[in-house]
Amino acid sequence: MDFKRSPVSLDRIDLSDDTFRITTNDDLTELALSISAIGLLQPPTVIVNQDGYIPVCGFRRIAALATLGRENVTVQALPADHPPLDTACLAISDNSSQRPLNVIEQSRAYRLLQDRTLSSDWQRVARSVGLPDSDQARKRIMPVAGMPDPLQRGILEGSIALPVALQISRFDVDSAAVLVSFFRQIHTGLNVQRELLDLMGEIALRDDISISQLLRQSGVSAIMENPSAPTPQKVRQVRQRMKILRYPERSRVEDRYHQALRSLKLDPRVQLLPPKDFEGKSYRLTLTVESRRQLEALQREIEKILKAADLLPE
Structure with a gap:
């Protein structure tokens, strides 16, 4: 990789440029504590532009340094003419190699590749940076970042x-x-x-x-x-x-049914279940018994159902 490692002033790095931002994590607390305690283990990667630098990898590292009051940081700088696809892949891989990307991060990654990859080659590139390589996944996830x-x-x-x-x-x-x-x-x-x-x-x-x-x-x-x-x-x-x-009419039918059923005060061992959403024709009658005597006793409950005009169709 064509890196040039050198110290630069933080105010020359444009953190407002999110072109290569993949991460959705904005919490800097633990990272700032780590940098304060042991220093910066991995320099951020930036790319040269007309006014200074654009972040490629290490958005949170740069932001954490700013919160700590640091004025300078050692970076790995890519030249302005670095191949756009290689820069995009570097930004994505820097994140996907550390953790599984959430759906928004995947969407940002797909969008980053979209204008930098030939349509015939996108699946190979997606695989190389750890993204799902199916058309279905790409079409489903791509809109999320927008x-x-x-x-x-x-x-x-x-x-x-x-x-x-x-x-x-x-x-x-x-x-x-x-x-x-x-x-x-x-x-x-x-x-x-x-x-x-x-x-x-x-x-x-x-x-x-x-x-x-x-x-x-x-x-x-x-x-x-x-x-x-x-x-x-x-x-x-x-x-x-x-x-x-x-469904106002269906709701009225359902209300009439339940009112009629409650008015019968059936034995709890008798259950009459209507069709799902009252859209079918089949009702289910369930009897729970432990003996013939209990079954005979429930005959009276079934008679109640038969005599209830508003409960079952003719």
Whole structure:
């Protein structure tokens, strides 16, 4: 590698230039303590530009030195005409060799390679720097680095699953911001996230309202602002509210069914389960018994079900 190692002034290194930044870790506390105690073990790598230097590897090392009040740092400097692809690969490998890259770091790496690699050669280059080399992975991960910062933070903290983040990114800016704030509050799993996002999107489209209006008018905002309710309870209430708004007739049928079932006051050993989402035709009747005598006693419960006009279709 065509390095020139030399001391340079920190103010000549442009830390605002994120061209080659891969890491998402901005915490400098432990690194600064380490440098203060034992010094800088690995010099940062920079590339020469017209006004000084652009960081290639060691963004956090340079920033940590600045917080310690250092004025100079020994760097490995690449010439301005260093091959762009080699520079990009160096930046990526410096990170991927230390730890598995998270999805945002992978996205930054793909974007760095995108304009510096021939389309026919990208898989070989991706493998060489430790990136997934499938087209599917690249197309799925590539957009992440261009998402708004709050959405990226939601992905990093695990409150927004990647498939849901990709869907949110297709909404208008205001709606996406509202959705990001909502999902970062509830911290639920992928399936529930998908369900809620689909319901909200369908209701907003049908009623020609914004996501913000939907959450406010539906009472979801009030549910989320209730300080006394635990998060799982809030999620249940929001799901129920969204289902009622999306499928009002089905919700009315479901309410009538459960009211009729409760009014029978059936023995707990008798369970009548409706079709999932009331979309099928098959009901399941379950009897739990330990003897013939118990089974005979439950015949009266079955008679109650047969006489209940609102419970089962003819």
